């Protein structure tokens with residue numbers, strides 16, 4: 001048995017980043033850059049107005065109420081180059097090219113135009129006011145995004161604005177899910193006494209999809225050693241990570257531990273001093289990883305968020321693999337007796353976290369409405385309302 005801290009350390013030590021490959025920008029969201037991207041063009045690539053108003057030469061404005069001759073117009077999308085002469089102002093709109101010679105734009109609220117001239121009710125006008133300069137955002141050839149950047153919607157927009165079409169990103173792991181248990185019913189089956197509708201496959205598939213991992217396959221194994229070995233073996237051949245659900249405890253029909261050993265995988269840890277999720281197993285063989293998640297649904301999902309997801313993120317190149325962690329006051333008191341650290345399903349509302357009712361490991365009802373996991377080490381087994389607790393934010 002290892003502690004939570006030791007188990008997390010072993011994840012960090014034993015999981016390696018996958019190789020990189022080129023993807024189109026449209027498919028790059030949620031990936032991590034494996035090389036720097038240089039700006040193929042400057043942003044902006046021409047001088048742009050940031051306001052609707054009038055382009056002027058700032059030194060022409062010598063007093064409040066300077067009157068300039070109105071000459072020409074520059075609107076967004078205009079491709080021809082225009083020139084502004086001294087003593088004149090040009091009508092201009094947001095995003096439009098600033099004519100050569102112009103050094104500032106006066107927003108139209110500070111002007112009044114009539115009969116072919118415009119009065120500027122602003123003085124003094126600094127050079128460059130309301131003008132976006134060439135390369136103000138990024139110069140051509142400069143590093144636009146560094147290796148290691150996690151590509152967010154903002155990154156995708158930034159790259160698209162420079163007409164970057166593809167990116168070299170770390171691969172995301174391919175996952176095989178092995179769902180074990182003779183008691184399990186599937187979609188379309190009829191309920192019979194002693195059986196349950198299986199939910200871990202849908203739950204884990206949803207969690208993977210939420211992480212942007214679409215490449216996964218699901219297999220089912222009966223509670224016997226041979227079908228568990230075969231299932232693990234087949235999934236390991238075509239995937240980077242195998243997640244088994246159920247059959248990892250000490251019962252006569254729990255075969256996952258024996259099957260992992262039979263495949264020749266090395267156990268990194270088995271059993272973590274935590275509730276729920278005690279019988280979690282992590283093993284590896286060459287570059288393949290095996291996680292055996294306890295069958296109890298809430299145990300399975302806690303282990304996924306606290307250990308599996310960080311491993312998948314490390315493989316994908318993420319430097320911040322664990323759930324975002326912060327301290328927050330507990331809304332209600334909570335205490336526990338026992339010899340294991342506890343992970344509680346929590347709901348953050350208005351800056352406080354509520355330890356939800358229904359913390360049993362077979363129950364998903366609390367997880368269904370949780371937005372956080374509360375981590376209570378053994379040293380904090382009595383929590384009073386208002387005490388600060390460690391909170392791990394669930395993705396989404």
Ligand SMILES: Nc1nc2c(c(=O)[nH]1)N[C@H]1C(S)=C(S)[C@@H](COP(=O)(O)OP(=O)(O)OC[C@H]3O[C@@H](n4cnc5c(N)ncnc54)[C@H](O)[C@@H]3O)O[C@H]1N2
Pocket residue numbers: 179180181183184196197198199200201245246247248249250251254276277278279293294295296297299361362
């Ligand atoms: N004598 C002991 N018994 C148990 C111990 C122990 O230390 N000594 N540990 C308990 C703990 S803690 C957990 S957690 C469970 C883990 O058991 P397994 O991983 O072997 O899981 P199963 O026995 O196969 O199933 C447990 C539970 O979950 C239900 N289940 C299984 N698969 C699914 C699924 N795909 N979808 C929904 N529900 C599933 C299953 O029907 C059981 O109710 O062991 C304790 N026992």
Ligand code: MOO
Pocket residue numbers: 274275276277278279294296299361362
């Ligand atoms: O570890 Mo089990 O998940 O406590 O029920």
